[in-house]
Amino acid sequence: MHELPQQLANGLILGALYGLIAIGYTMVYGIVQLINFAHGEIFMTGGFGALTTYLILPSGTSLWLALPLMLVGGVIVAVLIAVAAERFAYRPLRGAPKLAPLITAIGLSIALQQVVEQFYPGAKSGRSFPQLPGGPYVFGPITLQPADFYLFIAAPLCMGALAAFVGKTRTGRGMQATAQDPDTAKLMGINTDRIIVIAFALGAAFAAVASIGWGLRYGQVSPAMGFLAGLKAFTAAVLGGIGNIYGAMLGGLVLGVAEAMATAYIQEVPGMQQLGGGSWANVWAFVLLIVVLLVRPQGLLGERVADRA
Amino acid sequence: MRKSSLLVVSIAVTGALTLSACGSRGEKKAGDDASGSTVVTIGVDAPLTGPLAPLGLGIQHSAELAAKIANDTKEVPGVTFKVKALDDKKSPQEGQSNATALVADKTVLGVVGPLNSGVAQSMQQIFETANLAEVSPANTNPALTQGEKFETEKKRQFKSYFRTATTDAIQGPFAAQYAYNDLSKKKAYLIDDKKTYGVGLVAAFQKEFTKLGGAVAGSDHIDENNLDFSAVVTKAKAAGADIIYYGGEYPQSGPLSDQLKKAGVTVPVMGGDGMYDPEYINKANKNAEGDLATSVGAPVETLDSAKKFVADYAAAKYADPYAAYGGYSYDAAWSIVQGVKAVAAANGGKLPDGARGKVVEALSKVSFDGVTGKVAFDEYGDAVNKQLTVYVVKGGTWTVAKSGTYSG
Numbered sequence: 055m056h057e058l059p060q061q062l063a064n065g066l067i068l069g070a071l072y073g074l075i076a077i078g079y080t081m082v083y084g085i086v087q088l089i090n091f092a093h094g095e096i097f098m099t100g101g102f103g104a105l106t107t108y109l110i111l112p113s114g115t116s117l118w119l120a121l122p123l124m125l126v127g128g129v130i131v132a133v134l135i136a137v138a139a140e141r142f143a144y145r146p147l148r149g150a151p152k153l154a155p156l157i158t159a160i161g162l163s164i165a166l167q168q169v170v171e172q173f174y175p176g177a178k179s180g181r182s183f184p185q186l187p188g189g190p191y192v193f194g195p196i197t198l199q200p201a202d203f204y205l206f207i208a209a210p211l212c213m214g215a216l217a218a219f220v221g222k223t224r225t226g227r228g229m230q231a232t233a234q235d236p237d238t239a240k241l242m243g244i245n246t247d248r249i250i251v252i253a254f255a256l257g258a259a260f261a262a263v264a265s266i267g268w269g270l271r272y273g274q275v276s277p278a279m280g281f282l283a284g285l286k287a288f289t290a291a292v293l294g295g296i297g298n299i300y301g302a303m304l305g306g307l308v309l310g311v312a313e314a315m316a317t318a319y320i321q322e323v324p325g326m327q328q329l330g331g332g333s334w335a336n337v338w339a340f341v342l343l344i345v346v347l348l349v350r351p352q353g354l355l356g357e358r359v360a361d362r363a
Numbered sequence: 364m365r366k367s368s369l370l371v372v373s374i375a376v377t378g379a380l381t382l383s384a385c386g387s388r389g390e391k392k393a394g395d396d397a398s399g400s401t402v403v404t405i406g407v408d409a410p411l412t413g414p415l416a417p418l419g420l421g422i423q424h425s426a427e428l429a430a431k432i433a434n435d436t437k438e439v440p441g442v443t444f445k446v447k448a449l450d451d452k453k454s455p456q457e458g459q460s461n462a463t464a465l466v467a468d469k470t471v472l473g474v475v476g477p478l479n480s481g482v483a484q485s486m487q488q489i490f491e492t493a494n495l496a497e498v499s500p501a502n503t504n505p506a507l508t509q510g511e512k513f514e515t516e517k518k519r520q521f522k523s524y525f526r527t528a529t530t531d532a533i534q535g536p537f538a539a540q541y542a543y544n545d546l547s548k549k550k551a552y553l554i555d556d557k558k559t560y561g562v563g564l565v566a567a568f569q570k571e572f573t574k575l576g577g578a579v580a581g582s583d584h585i586d587e588n589n590l591d592f593s594a595v596v597t598k599a600k601a602a603g604a605d606i607i608y609y610g611g612e613y614p615q616s617g618p619l620s621d622q623l624k625k626a627g628v629t630v631p632v633m634g635g636d637g638m639y640d641p642e643y644i645n646k647a648n649k650n651a652e653g654d655l656a657t658s659v660g661a662p663v664e665t666l667d668s669a670k671k672f673v674a675d676y677a678a679a680k681y682a683d684p685y686a687a688y689g690g691y692s693y694d695a696a697w698s699i700v701q702g703v704k705a706v707a708a709a710n711g712g713k714l715p716d717g718a719r720g721k722v723v724e725a726l727s728k729v730s731f732d733g734v735t736g737k738v739a740f741d742e743y744g745d746a747v748n749k750q751l752t753v754y755v756v757k758g759g760t761w762t763v764a765k766s767g768t769y770s771g
Binding site: 061182271273313317336 | 412413414415416417554556557583584585586588589590591592593594595597598600601614618621622625626627642645646647648
């Protein structure tokens with residue numbers, strides 16, 4: 055069991071990554087009740103945006119200087135794609151049966167993946183991502199990488215900024231109002247179209263921040279990276295209570311830790327040798343989701359929503 | 364009104380599609396074309412997109428090169444070879460439907476591919492039923508030729524299946540001997556990707572490694588869709604092994620090695636031919652130094668027979684390098700050319716009816732000096748060439764550590 059602290063740290067870092075992506079799912083769902091399955095691919099384009107920024111900088115630029123610019127580049131790309139998706143793929147379908155935008159989202163996700171794979175040079179086999187210098191840093195039983203610090207800092211920072219934005223600003227209050235009842239909010243003079251665009255843009259920005267964390271941690275970005283990451287983030291959002299931004303973060307952390315624990319310890323439970331190890335991490339993640347949905351269908355932090363009339 | 368016009372349009376479209384489908388089905392059978400020469404197609408099945416595309420494209424172009432050379436030198440008088448390459452996206456389902464498509468094309472008399480052992484499993488029966496020869500340049504799982512019980516009772520599985528690459532039953536032990544004898548490694552941690560190739564390779568390694576006296580410090584599996592190996596890495600680190608043996612391919616093992624080294628595991632990672640690719644070093648982000656991989660055959664660049672291949676390949680200016688299996692793919696395609704040649708020669712210079720089955724028979728008798736050495740197949744369809752090479756990452760490139768022939 056002496057590896058427990060390290061496994062916990064692994065889980066929390068992975069969880070922070072999931073949580074950051076999950077915020078985008080949760081916000082969009084909270085406001086338009088749409089599960090944006092293309093969000094994972096928006097996360098992926100953010101990573102490629104950041105990589106492109108790095109590649110057009112003069113070679114030899116210090117990463118400490120490049121990283122903020124990569125953040126800007128990644129966020130711009132992801133936000134542009136998310137806003138365009140909202141404008142051209144989802145807005146025309148607003149008011150249509152819920153299945154229609156859901157199918158569009160799946161189509162869009164496949165399209166984005168294929169476009170990057172076909173047109174980004176060398177993307178077929180994944181492109182390597184610049185690495186932060188230094189490390190590993192050893193703290194007793196825990197070894198951390200520079201990329202882990204990036205995620206540990208970025209996740210709470212993004213959460214705090216989002217909470218302040220939603221709670222303190224006019225636009226944020228407009229978001230809350232739109233989430234509660236879009237029609238009444240419109241009558242109160244809130245530009246709900248603008249609010250929805252902002253929700254998409256914010257979600258995409260956090261996804262881009264996460265995708266740089268992904269690139270730094272795994273040393274590469276690839277067109278396929280959005281699929282499973284998006285699915286996990288969606289799981290995290292549902293686990294935490296979809297529509298609840300704190301829930302997204304908590305759901306992410308729980309999911310990440312659960313995966314790490316499942317990989318490390320389920321094999322040691324007598325009779326479970328066949329059901330443990332790294333290849334089963336995904337299975338246990340989704341088992342956890344099912345259990346939570348059975349026991350607490352609204353998710354960990356979700357409130358039981360009364361059916362709207 | 365609008366509805367009925369829609370109906371008309373949809374009927375028309377469906378009708379047109381059906382007609383065109385019928386039209387394409389009857390395609391030219393291996394017959395004479397205008398210039399009086401017979402067209403024979405060599406099918407290729409490999410992953411041409413996705414993470415393994417560099418390997419797959421190398422297979423495709425090497426087969427194209429073989430066809431080109433056969434045409435240029437008029438290797439088979441009166442026969443023009445062309446290549447039809449299909450993408451299996453490393454998926455057994457895609458491979459299966461490609462196999463069906465290749466069988467349906469009557470001009471196809473032999474197929475080069477696939478890359479993955481798991482894909483081969485799904486294609487073998489289809490080719491067998493159609494009596495169409497399949498020569499894989501890269502499958503290494505022993506069960507493909509010798510059956511699941513290859514250790515105790517070998518039994519040929521499919522008479523239409525051949526391969527120019529040697530098997531994991533040889534590659535695994537060869538790696539284990541190198542790790543134990545040459546590197547003096549005594550404690551191995553085993554990781555695989557739970558696929559046909561990876562599991563078989565690790566099992567073969569483990570058997571020989573423990574037989575020699577080595578110990579297994581622990582084992583784990585990874586999910587090939589995941590990139591986060593931190594939990595597995597932490598376990599491997601705690602196990603205190605002096606070598607990590609991985610069964611699988613470079614899209615996973617590169618990042619795995621990277622994450623292991625970053626976590627402070629300083630022991631080398633070793634793997635099979637699925638790892639022996641320049642992309643492995645890229646994906647490991649400069650953390651691959653000292654890692655090892657075995658690969659089938661002798662290094663292509665060092666053989667005299669291969670120098671012409673390397674030069675011809677460069678001259679043909681393909682967009683992608685020939686990669687790890689280029690030489691084997693060329694030899695696989697060339698063995699089909701030789702098979703066709705033998706069949707035509709036995710029939711007065713013309714291809715007979717039922718040429719496919721005759722090519723299969725001819726293949727079991729081919730023997731020539733190929734790019735990778737002597738090319739011929741034994742009674743199971745396996746290559747008689749049992750040469751292997753251990754490569755080590757030194758200065759950011761794969762360099763030869765030891766080349767030899769496995770002998771029990």
